[in-house]
Amino acid sequence: MSGWRGVITSVILLAMLAGVTATMQIRASSDAEDGGSGAEALPDGSSVIHEKPSAVSSNTLVQPETFPVTVRKPSGPPRVATNLKDIHGEAVTVACSTCHSTRSPNLQNKTPHSLDEFHSGMKFTHGTVSCLSCHNAADYDSLQLADGHRVEFTDVMTLCGQCHGPQMKDYEHGVHGGLNGYWDLSRGPQQKNNCVDCHNPHTPQFPKMQPTFKPKDRFLEQSRSEH
Amino acid sequence: MPANARKKRNVAALKHAVRSYPGFLWWGLGQATNGGLGFYVWMTVLTAIALVGANAWAHQVAQGMIVTNMTDHVSWGLYIANFTFGVGLAAGGVMMVIPAYLYDDEEMHKVVIIGEAVAIAAIVMCTLSVLVDLGRPDRFWHLLPVIGRINWPVSMLTWDVIVLNGYLVINLHIVGYLLYMRYLGRKPNPKWYVPFVFLSIIWAISIHTVTAFLYCGLGGRPFWNTALLAPRFLASAFVSGPAFIILVMRILRITTGFAAPPKPARTLIQIIRVAMTINLVMLASELFTLFYTGGAHGESAKYLFFGSHGHYGLVPWIWTAIACNLIGTGLFFMPDALERSNTRIAACILCIVGIWIEKGMGLIIPGFIPSTLHEIVEYTPSLTEWKVTAGIWAFGFLLLTVLLKLITTVFAAEAHKTEIA
Amino acid sequence: MTTDNASPQEPHDGEHLKPLLPILDQHSTRRTLLKTAGAALGLAAFGEALSPLMVIPENVSVDEFLQQHYKELTDEDKKKVFARLEAETKERFGANVTITDAKPIPGVRFAYAINVSKCNGNGKCMEACNKENNHHRGVDQSYIRVLEMTKGSMDMEHGSTTYDHTVPQDDKFYLPVQCQQCDNPPCVSACPIEATWKEDDGIVVVDYNWCIGCRYCEAACPYHARRFNWELPEIPAEEVNPNQGYLSNRIRPQGAMEKCHFCLHRTREGRAPACQEACPTGARVFGDLNDPDSAINYVLKNKRVFVLKEELGTKPSFFYFFD
Ligand code: SF4
Ligand code: SF4
Numbered sequence: 001m002s003g004w005r006g007v008i009t010s011v012i013l014l015a016m017l018a019g020v021t022a023t024m025q026i027r028a029s030s031d032a033e034d035g036g037s038g039a040e041a042l043p044d045g046s047s048v049i050h051e052k053p054s055a056v057s058s059n060t061l062v063q064p065e066t067f068p069v070t071v072r073k074p075s076g077p078p079r080v081a082t083n084l085k086d087i088h089g090e091a092v093t094v095a096c097s098t099c100h101s102t103r104s105p106n107l108q109n110k111t112p113h114s115l116d117e118f119h120s121g122m123k124f125t126h127g128t129v130s131c132l133s134c135h136n137a138a139d140y141d142s143l144q145l146a147d148g149h150r151v152e153f154t155d156v157m158t159l160c161g162q163c164h165g166p167q168m169k170d171y172e173h174g175v176h177g178g179l180n181g182y183w184d185l186s187r188g189p190q191q192k193n194n195c196v197d198c199h200n201p202h203t204p205q206f207p208k209m210q211p212t213f214k215p216k217d218r219f220l221e222q223s224r225s226e227h
Numbered sequence: 228m229p230a231n232a233r234k235k236r237n238v239a240a241l242k243h244a245v246r247s248y249p250g251f252l253w254w255g256l257g258q259a260t261n262g263g264l265g266f267y268v269w270m271t272v273l274t275a276i277a278l279v280g281a282n283a284w285a286h287q288v289a290q291g292m293i294v295t296n297m298t299d300h301v302s303w304g305l306y307i308a309n310f311t312f313g314v315g316l317a318a319g320g321v322m323m324v325i326p327a328y329l330y331d332d333e334e335m336h337k338v339v340i341i342g343e344a345v346a347i348a349a350i351v352m353c354t355l356s357v358l359v360d361l362g363r364p365d366r367f368w369h370l371l372p373v374i375g376r377i378n379w380p381v382s383m384l385t386w387d388v389i390v391l392n393g394y395l396v397i398n399l400h401i402v403g404y405l406l407y408m409r410y411l412g413r414k415p416n417p418k419w420y421v422p423f424v425f426l427s428i429i430w431a432i433s434i435h436t437v438t439a440f441l442y443c444g445l446g447g448r449p450f451w452n453t454a455l456l457a458p459r460f461l462a463s464a465f466v467s468g469p470a471f472i473i474l475v476m477r478i479l480r481i482t483t484g485f486a487a488p489p490k491p492a493r494t495l496i497q498i499i500r501v502a503m504t505i506n507l508v509m510l511a512s513e514l515f516t517l518f519y520t521g522g523a524h525g526e527s528a529k530y531l532f533f534g535s536h537g538h539y540g541l542v543p544w545i546w547t548a549i550a551c552n553l554i555g556t557g558l559f560f561m562p563d564a565l566e567r568s569n570t571r572i573a574a575c576i577l578c579i580v581g582i583w584i585e586k587g588m589g590l591i592i593p594g595f596i597p598s599t600l601h602e603i604v605e606y607t608p609s610l611t612e613w614k615v616t617a618g619i620w621a622f623g624f625l626l627l628t629v630l631l632k633l634i635t636t637v638f639a640a641e642a643h644k645t646e647i648a
Numbered sequence: 649m650t651t652d653n654a655s656p657q658e659p660h661d662g663e664h665l666k667p668l669l670p671i672l673d674q675h676s677t678r679r680t681l682l683k684t685a686g687a688a689l690g691l692a693a694f695g696e697a698l699s700p701l702m703v704i705p706e707n708v709s710v711d712e713f714l715q716q717h718y719k720e721l722t723d724e725d726k727k728k729v730f731a732r733l734e735a736e737t738k739e740r741f742g743a744n745v746t747i748t749d750a751k752p753i754p755g756v757r758f759a760y761a762i763n764v765s766k767c768n769g770n771g772k773c774m775e776a777c778n779k780e781n782n783h784h785r786g787v788d789q790s791y792i793r794v795l796e797m798t799k800g801s802m803d804m805e806h807g808s809t810t811y812d813h814t815v816p817q818d819d820k821f822y823l824p825v826q827c828q829q830c831d832n833p834p835c836v837s838a839c840p841i842e843a844t845w846k847e848d849d850g851i852v853v854v855d856y857n858w859c860i861g862c863r864y865c866e867a868a869c870p871y872h873a874r875r876f877n878w879e880l881p882e883i884p885a886e887e888v889n890p891n892q893g894y895l896s897n898r899i900r901p902q903g904a905m906e907k908c909h910f911c912l913h914r915t916r917e918g919r920a921p922a923c924q925e926a927c928p929t930g931a932r933v934f935g936d937l938n939d940p941d942s943a944i945n946y947v948l949k950n951k952r953v954f955v956l957k958e959e960l961g962t963k964p965s966f967f968y969f970f971d
Binding site for chain 3: 174
Binding site: 526 | 683859962
């Protein structure tokens with residue numbers, strides 16, 4: 001009597017144990033599969049990189065069979081507001097050179113603080129560089145590099161990149177500045193911002209924002225007052 | 228007797244059984260719906276509550292789970308809490324089979340069948356609790372083997388579905404067979420039920436273990452992620468199950484005069500004493516780890532016992548549970564509890580309430596608070612949830628009443644027969 | 649088997665015994681009648697109680713009820729299913745939409761990275777997600793939650809998602825959390841019916857027409873990434889994004905689970921996910937892990953990268969890094 005009871009009990013226990021072990025094995029093997037489907041080993045033995053029409057990285061600007069990455073450019077030299085209105089009531093703006101071509105640069109002025117006629121009160125928080133570190137005294141409708149070479153406003157990124165190498169490198173690899181369009185350039189083009197889209201060169205820190213969109217969870221009211 | 232002849236006999240007996248088992252069920256239905264005024268009032272009230280619950284659930288299905296107070300933060304609530312308690316009840320109901328069969332305690336056998344009936348009703352309640360928790364009950368068939376697509380054996384939930392249904396079938400078989408044999412006036416053939424009784428003992432442990440694994444297998448929920456969960460579940464099942472059976476037997480004795488000998492109840496009390504002590508010891512060691520170590524693991528416990536960040540929703544619940552459990556345990560240890568006393572009844576009620584809270588509001592809900600991103604969103608069941616839950620309990624009681632009615636009638640008939648003999 | 653001979657020896661069977669049983673229901677036909685009436689009444693009341701369910705035949709067509717799991721649908725089936733869903737969307741939301749079924753690009757494995765130094769918690773990603781993915785407008789649902797964290801601690805305990813002031817605050821940093829597309833996803837193991845699974849390109853998807861809404865996956869996910877449709881989402885017709893994927897941004901049915909799918913209807917066509925395009929700080933980097941020259945691999949090689957709750961072994965495909 002007690003003999004076969006014992007047998008039944010142990011058989012059932014064993015079966016349960018086997019079930020658990022099976023579960024664990026299945027989990028383990030699915031783990032292994034996950035690990036195997038990495039970059040190198042596709043099931044058919046071919047390599048991923050060859051399969052794709054082109055091995056694309058975001059910094060490759062133009063390559064055969066790929067769509068272009070377009071970097072938005074500033075429209076050109078900035079126009080300065082004059083506080084005047086024309087006969088149509090439109091604000092009158094002038095090019096930098098309108099004034100600066102008739103005045104010689106004052107090399108003593110390093111920051112807007114010392115300016116008293118124009119640009120006074122301008123906020124400037126761009127480190128210790130002075131106006132003429134970037135603005136071109138020879139032609140105020142353009143900029144200049146550290147070595148004195150002229151550079152157009154539209155190519156401002158070359159100028160920024162002189163000092164901000166790490167950011168530039170990130171940017172070239174697609175991890176700075178965001179993007180629009182396609183991550184896969186074999187399928188479509190990509191658009192990217194340039195430095196001054198996000199950073200005002202005079203106050204380069206990214207501006208503060210006000211969040212406009214918050215989830216309205218049920219019962220959130222309770223917890224909103226806390227924390 | 229030649230083996231051949233015996234085989235023939237067995238086959239004949241089987242044939243007979245197949246022919247008249249439906250007859251037995253029909254007869255049982257007639258018995259189960261007979262009774263005095265009190266019985267009819269009781270059944271009507273239960274039916275009414277069950278109907279309210281059914282109606283609330285229908286609204287919930289039509290309008291969406293939005294009528295519950297569950298959120299993406301606390302995504303399980305009263306239903307699953309109730310489910311967890313029900314599994315304990317079901318498991319506990321059968322646990323007492325162990326002394327009856329393992330130690331050949333003959334007197335326990337009468338009690339065993341009540342335990343099985345409790346188990347059946349509890350399992351049905353569990354299934355219903357899960358069903359009402361589903362967002363898409365119309366897709367229930369996706370869970371069925373073959374026509375559905377069950378993620379077995381990886382998903383613990385599939386295990387739970389399987390063991391719960393298996394458990395239901397086993398217990399239906401045992402109760403059905405034993406009653407049927409008594410109805411026929413034959414001695415039950417142990418071959419036909421003893422193996423199943425053993426199966427159901429193991430199964431009872433497994434349903435509760437698997438249900439604990441449902442929760443403690445989730446690494447993202449530190450409050451549940453403890454190896455002690457399954458043992459604690461078992462220990463508390465050994466309390467709530469027998470305690471519930473004692474209550475049921477008391478009610479039966481008052482209403483129908485169906486009296487079990489006093490010894491089994493004493494055995495049950497002994498079981499409860501040990502189990503409850505173990506349960507409390509495990510709770511204490513759990514609390515020690517949670518609070519002494521602190522850190523993220525203790526956050527839910529902190530919220531549960533003392534509140535955190537200005538939220539105290541569960542604090543009254545858990546202290547009520549602790550008080551109930553401690554007082555209940557204390558009462559169980561009084562000598563009075565071994566007699567047919569009110570102390571015993573009070574102790575049973577206190578422990579059942581205590582464990583219901585501890586398993587539900589004290590375990591399922593705080594697992595979600597704070598959320599995995601450490602947000603604190605509180606939860607109190609909505610009216611719909613209470614209605615549906617009450618409906619499920621009412622249905623469970625309805626079922627239990629019918630089963631007990633059947634059991635007492637058959638036993639009474641047998642007693643009658645022995646008297647005549 | 650000694651007990652065997654005890655039972656079958658009894659000569660009598662049920663017929664003989666029956667009279668011995670006190671069969672109470674024989675003596676009164678009135679009682680039987682009353683019982684029948686009671687049962688009928690009970691059934692009627694039950695029917696009445698469940699009557700709110702009558703809306704279901706309207707909302708759930710037979711085809712929908714019988715619809716098979718996504719992986720079992722043939723192209724022919726899919727065509728029919730998509731057509732039905734498009735018609736339903738037209739009927740319920742008044743919008744003309746196209747539902748497609750973008751497949752993983754062979755050899756591509758997606759990953760995402762967020763620059764914690766850059767993210768300023770403005771929440772434009774959440775807004776973009778809400779629009780792109782046809783989220784419930786009533787609760788401004790999105791798959792992303794941005795945590796405002798206190799500098800000096802990586803403990804989410806000190807985080808908040810409900811901040812409402814100009815950002816970034818000086819003593820805070822910001823941690824957007826969405827589905828981490830785990831390589832060892834607990835949500836997938838949890839699901840009892842394979843309604844959620846991991847695709848070849850690493851995206852964990854949900855078949856919204858197969859999910860039974862048990863929410864076990866929501867309990868299992870350590871990143872609060874899953875969202876349940878507590879009710880039918882409401883979206884004004886003119887705001888419905890008509891470019892929809894079956895496994896991604898089609899309008900979800902009530903009672904089903906959903907989650908971030910890396911905008912697979914876009915990304916599998918080579919386009920950037922909506923949250924990345926919307927991010928004004930450029931904190932979001934998305935790409936193919938299998939391409940050694942991709943932006944995402946540049947991040948993994950050159951930045952200090954971490955993942956959330958690494959100790960849980962979920963192996964996220966979602967990274968965070970500092971400049
Ligand atoms: S983050 Fe959550 S939902 Fe996403 S794959 Fe991991 S476990 Fe699943
Ligand atoms: S809610 Fe849906 S996806 Fe999640 S576990 Fe349940 S059936 Fe699976």
